[in-house]
Amino acid sequence: MKKILILIILLNTGAITPETVGKIKEVPILCYHNIFEKEGKPGPYYISAQLLEEQIKYFKENGYVAVLPEDIYRSYIYGLPLPEKSVMFSFDDTRKDHYTLAAPLLEKYGYKGAFFIMTVAIGKKNYMTKDEIRDLARRGHCIGNHTYDHQNLKKLPEDQWKKQVEEPKKKA
Numbered sequence: 001m002k003k004i005l006i007l008i009i010l011l012n013t014g015a016i017t018p019e020t021v022g023k024i025k026e027v028p029i030l031c032y033h034n035i036f037e038k039e040g041k042p043g044p045y046y047i048s049a050q051l052l053e054e055q056i057k058y059f060k061e062n063g064y065v066a067v068l069p070e071d072i073y074r075s076y077i078y079g080l081p082l083p084e085k086s087v088m089f090s091f092d093d094t095r096k097d098h099y100t101l102a103a104p105l106l107e108k109y110g111y112k113g114a115f116f117i118m119t120v121a122i123g124k125k126n127y128m129t130k131d132e133i134r135d136l137a138r139r140g141h142c143i144g145n146h147t148y149d150h151q152n153l154k155k156l157p158e159d160q161w162k163k164q165v166e167e168p169k170k171k172a
């Protein structure tokens with residue numbers, strides 16, 4: 001989904017022409033939500049820390065390099081090459097377990113991830129605090145905007161754009 005969104009944005013800005021689309025390197029983007037350590041039920045939005053580690057380990061053992069959104073952007077806009085085997089690990093929704101479980105697992109294998117923050121949740125129960133988000137950035141992870149309160153941007157009225165996209169970017 002993110003890959004499609006990034007492509008659509010780039011197409012809309014004219015950075016990429018329809019002729020060049022076929023030549024763009026495709027990067028698998030893995031999108032995770034809730035991660036649980038002991039109790040939890042696997043599902044589309046839940047994964048155990050154990051399985052997450054197995055997946056990260058698979059990419060490491062198979063020679064993949066974890067890239068971040070800025071790497072993909074630079075590749076699309078300026079033509080900078082991406083590693084032959086690129087993958088992106090992304091985490092949505094500001095969950096506390098991204099800080100306690102996901103980031104340490106990525107780092108164990110020398111990887112960085114992209115964490116998409118919905119700013120309304122910062123500091124709430126089971127969600128990351130401002131300091132934790134700042135710490136992830138300090139450790140080299142990418143912090144991205146996931147709107148103020150998790151809106152579907154495809155359906156967002158124009159007068160909401162400032163609240164959902166512009167203002168959350170100023171939060172840090």
Ligand SMILES: [Zn+2]
Nearest residue numbers: 092093146150
């Ligand atoms: Zn989300």
